[in-house]
Structure formats: structure tokens, C-alpha cells
Amino acid sequence: MQSQERTPRRHPAMSAAYDRTAELRALDATFSGVRGLVASGITHLPRIFRLPEAVHGPPEPTVSAGQETAATTVPVIDLSGDRAGVVAAVRSAAAEWGFFQVTGHGVPLESMAAAVDAVRGFHEAPGGEGSDKARLYSREPARAVKYHCNFDLYQSPVANWRDTLYLRMAPDPPRADDLPESCRDALFEYSQQVKNLGRTLFDLLSESLGLKPSYLTDIECNQGQIILCHYYPPCPEPQLAIGTSRHSDSGFLTILLQDQIGGLQILHKDRWVDVTPTPGAFIVNIGDLLQLISNDGFRSVEHRVVAKNAAPRVSIACFFSTHFHPASTRMYGPIKELLSDENLPLYRETLVRDYIKHYYSIGLDAKTAISDFRL
Numbered sequence: 001m002q003s004q005e006r007t008p009r010r011h012p013a014m015s016a017a018y019d020r021t022a023e024l025r026a027l028d029a030t031f032s033g034v035r036g037l038v039a040s041g042i043t044h045l046p047r048i049f050r051l052p053e054a055v056h057g058p059p060e061p062t063v064s065a066g067q068e069t070a071a072t073t074v075p076v077i078d079l080s081g082d083r084a085g086v087v088a089a090v091r092s093a094a095a096e097w098g099f100f101q102v103t104g105h106g107v108p109l110e111s112m113a114a115a116v117d118a119v120r121g122f123h124e125a126p127g128g129e130g131s132d133k134a135r136l137y138s139r140e141p142a143r144a145v146k147y148h149c150n151f152d153l154y155q156s157p158v159a160n161w162r163d164t165l166y167l168r169m170a171p172d173p174p175r176a177d178d179l180p181e182s183c184r185d186a187l188f189e190y191s192q193q194v195k196n197l198g199r200t201l202f203d204l205l206s207e208s209l210g211l212k213p214s215y216l217t218d219i220e221c222n223q224g225q226i227i228l229c230h231y232y233p234p235c236p237e238p239q240l241a242i243g244t245s246r247h248s249d250s251g252f253l254t255i256l257l258q259d260q261i262g263g264l265q266i267l268h269k270d271r272w273v274d275v276t277p278t279p280g281a282f283i284v285n286i287g288d289l290l291q292l293i294s295n296d297g298f299r300s301v302e303h304r305v306v307a308k309n310a311a312p313r314v315s316i317a318c319f320f321s322t323h324f325h326p327a328s329t330r331m332y333g334p335i336k337e338l339l340s341d342e343n344l345p346l347y348r349e350t351l352v353r354d355y356i357k358h359y360y361s362i363g364l365d366a367k368t369a370i371s372d373f374r375l
């Protein structure tokens, strides 16, 4: 999920007898997002955030934190272990789960904590006239640094209970003073650390596919980096709302840091499984484009974030892809070295930007983007 224009979709909730667009605009005009609503003392969920009846409650049984077994726990991989064992664990997690957590990754705990604190500080600062939030409030695709409440506020059927600071850090990094001063140092440092971890993971994923370690980097899968700094305030009626609608990530790979609150769930064997916060760990997930070029060797899996009436939740999602400015002109299809008579290509080749355009034309909440590229 990254910021992008997309086509409006009609939904039953939209035809309710109220001026939804006016309410969305009124929210935008505050420049302070969901956090601003909570700070103003609301006790009920505004209707723009209400899930339609049809999606109230989980459609599938949920495996919650504390009830997991080995079969329902997202794998945790210690990257400091022996190489062959790590490569095998990555192969099996990326193929079976599409998600895993990593420890022993070499990123200093202080950099992780500083980034989460900086993001929390940004979101908890007041909005309104003259604030950093007002200066940065935008959904303009060309802007590399921006803040908004829901990148798809005017297109999605249900507003998500979430605000986001968006940073496009590569291939063209922003100027230092484009970032809010309070989080500049922490987020530049974090971006560099996660870029290095990305390189380590792409090496491991290449090896897991039986390719030379630099293969995925050589084809520029990690050339672009977008960092989304999410903030999920406490929700007064969490069962009626959603933090992030179900979706798969469009790019090649995502590295996610979540704080201790929890709420991220992934769809595994038709059940929602909690990704239990693991102190010091990163969550890693395969995006649609890596599923496509691995010819289904790895899986891009749907996930969502449930709303809670708990302390605010911070997460920092770093996406690796190539459609960011300047957009790549490279074609991506199933990697030739993986194909054989037993492994025929399952997808057609595409420019990343064409894939992304299609992904957003469908919208979050619909898992058909990648299947439309199947041969």
C-alpha cells in the first residue's frame, strides 16, 4: 500500500443519505487527521469510518495472540544463524506464509526505538494552522514528503482509522529540511539501516530461489524505497471500524516495524492470524511483484490492521519497489532462470508502473490485481 491516485468505487455505504464527500472534506480541512478527532474528544465513530454491515466482524475464524500453535505462528528467523539454515528458513517462510519476523538483523535497537518515538512525536504534535502537519498535508503524487489521513480518502468505501507520514527516500532522497525537524535525524538514520537490511534480505531471497545472492538487487528490486509512518489512535468503537483494510502489498518487499500494541493480522489458510509483536524484531513480507517474478515461488499475502480502543499504535512500513520517481523502464516477468518444462511462466511481463496503476484502479480490499496478470 503506497500513496497513489485511484478510481472511485461505489459501495453501498456510500449511497447512505448523507453528504459523505462534505464530511471527508471537513476532516481534511483540519490538517490533523484521526488523531485530531480523538484529541477533540469524540466518543462515537464518525460515519465515514463505519464498516458496512456486510463486513462487520471477521468473516473467517481468527487466531489471536496467546492462542497460537506452531502451525498458526508467523515464523521468526534469526538472521545471525548459519547461512544455509537461514536461507532454508527464508525459503519456506516466503513460500508458505509470505510473512516472517527477523531477529539478529544487525539494526541497532536504539535506531528502531528512535524512529518509533520520532513518528509518535510527529503524530501527537498539534495540527492546525502553521503546524508541520498543515505544511505537509497533501496527497500530491509528486511530493516526496507528505502527511495525510488515508491516501485514498475520497476513493475508498470506508475511511481507515489511521494517519500517515509518507517519505519517499530512494532513488532520489528528499532534502533534509523537507522532513519535519523533530524526526529528521531519526528517520534518515532509520531509512539507511533498513536499506541495508533490505539488501541482506534480497540476497537471502535470491539464494532461496537458487540464484546468485545479488540477483534481485541486480534487477533493481530494491532501487526505490518508500517509508510510511503510520499512527493508529485509540478508536471509540473499534468493532465498527478498521485500522487498515485488507490488502496485499504491491511492491517487491516490505520491512515493517510495529510497536508493542499489536493489531496486524495476516490471512493464512483462510484464517486471520495475529502477528504478535516481538521486541526487537522486524516483520518482512513478500509483495505482489516478488510473487510475480518468483513465479509463485514466494507468496504475497493479504493482511489488515484491526482498530483497537487501546493506546495509540505506531508502525513504520518500508516498501521496496521501482515505480517511484524516476519510474523504472525495466520489464518484470517470471525470472527466466527459474523456468523449465515443470515450471512454466504463470504471469505476463509488465512495467512496474503499469502493475501499480492496475493495483490502485482496483483498490485496497480486493485481491485480484496479481491474478489479472496471470497467463
Ligand SMILES: O=C(O)CCC(=O)C(=O)O
Pocket: 001, 228, 230, 244, 249, 256, 258, 264, 303, 304, 305, 315, 316, 317
Ligand atoms: O500498520 C501495519 O502494521 C501494516 C501497514 C500496512 O499493511 C501497509 O502500510 O501496507
Ligand SMILES: [Fe+2]
Pocket: 001, 247, 248, 249, 303
Ligand atoms: Fe501492507
